[in-house]
Amino acid sequence: MTLETLPILSLNDDETRFAQGIGESFERFGFAMVCDHGLDSAMVARAWALTRTFFALPEDTKRQYHRPDMAGARGYTPFGREVAKGANRGDLKEFWHIGRDLPAGHPLLSGSMPANIWPDHPDGFADTFRAMFAELDRTGRIILSRIAIYLGLPAAWFDPVVDFGNSVLRLLHYPPLTSDPHGAVRAAAHGDINLITLLLGAEESGLELLDRNGRWLPVSPPDGALVINVGDMLERLTNHVLPSTIHRVRNPAENAAQRSRYSMPFFLHPRSDYTIATLPQCIGPDRPNRYPHPIMADDFLQQRLRDIGLKN
Ligand SMILES: O=C(O)CCC(=O)C(=O)O
Numbered sequence: 001m002t003l004e005t006l007p008i009l010s011l012n013d014d015e016t017r018f019a020q021g022i023g024e025s026f027e028r029f030g031f032a033m034v035c036d037h038g039l040d041s042a043m044v045a046r047a048w049a050l051t052r053t054f055f056a057l058p059e060d061t062k063r064q065y066h067r068p069d070m071a072g073a074r075g076y077t078p079f080g081r082e083v084a085k086g087a088n089r090g091d092l093k094e095f096w097h098i099g100r101d102l103p104a105g106h107p108l109l110s111g112s113m114p115a116n117i118w119p120d121h122p123d124g125f126a127d128t129f130r131a132m133f134a135e136l137d138r139t140g141r142i143i144l145s146r147i148a149i150y151l152g153l154p155a156a157w158f159d160p161v162v163d164f165g166n167s168v169l170r171l172l173h174y175p176p177l178t179s180d181p182h183g184a185v186r187a188a189a190h191g192d193i194n195l196i197t198l199l200l201g202a203e204e205s206g207l208e209l210l211d212r213n214g215r216w217l218p219v220s221p222p223d224g225a226l227v228i229n230v231g232d233m234l235e236r237l238t239n240h241v242l243p244s245t246i247h248r249v250r251n252p253a254e255n256a257a258q259r260s261r262y263s264m265p266f267f268l269h270p271r272s273d274y275t276i277a278t279l280p281q282c283i284g285p286d287r288p289n290r291y292p293h294p295i296m297a298d299d300f301l302q303q304r305l306r307d308i309g310l311k312n
């Protein structure tokens, strides 16, 4: 049976059923909607309140935390800075990036994973987003274990792949559209770079995926649910069994254009030194290996950061 619309999956379902459900949803759409994900709702509410308060600070204050030398990997990236691969205008968004806190002196620290920077205001920002990062990291591992089952791998297969992974939590603000955007959009069509993305906030409309029939399909999760999508690294690892689907955030019309939109994607990455080599389970007579040359996760990432204008 082929799926017609994005199903709503429950993480309370038993492992095998959930694995089958998310695998089918990913194969068909590259996306899934997941409720009962177990994220603490009080923590998530605090995270939204802090996000709103931070982005309401004066532009000059926010720009103190802009660190172009870190390729946008930590801290603040101003409005209009990120340009989707192949697009010619900056997206109508500003964002803040949080990474993993590594133990002091960890070898990955000196290379691809800079230490976090935290704003002086609002109070509680660092504590709440450290907790959010840890919880999304934990939830992401559970999702990956179900994907492993679907692919016929041991459930714990991804654990060493994502241990000390270079994941990033992004707080996104799309300000109200007050003037003619001259062709720019909130988020131009793009694929995500990482393994999987866990997204909160998509109940505020605008997110659309490019379906394989060439039509844009709105993604409208129930309140509080996670939208999860396959990124380019998982697509490559699975030889396109699980597709990384192009998506965008379109500009709203009329009343909604007067409102800010906020969202919170967690980009789950492998360790920087993990080598992405096509899974033998995903190669066959009808599906020759598209990627005979493995690539290190960090080399893949650095190339893509140059593509989107965050790195020179
Ligand atoms: O804001 C959203 O709903 C999606 C954001 C997104 O696709 C991204 O930041 O990669």
Ligand SMILES: [Fe+2]
Binding pocket: 190, 191, 192, 247
């Ligand atoms: Fe995205």
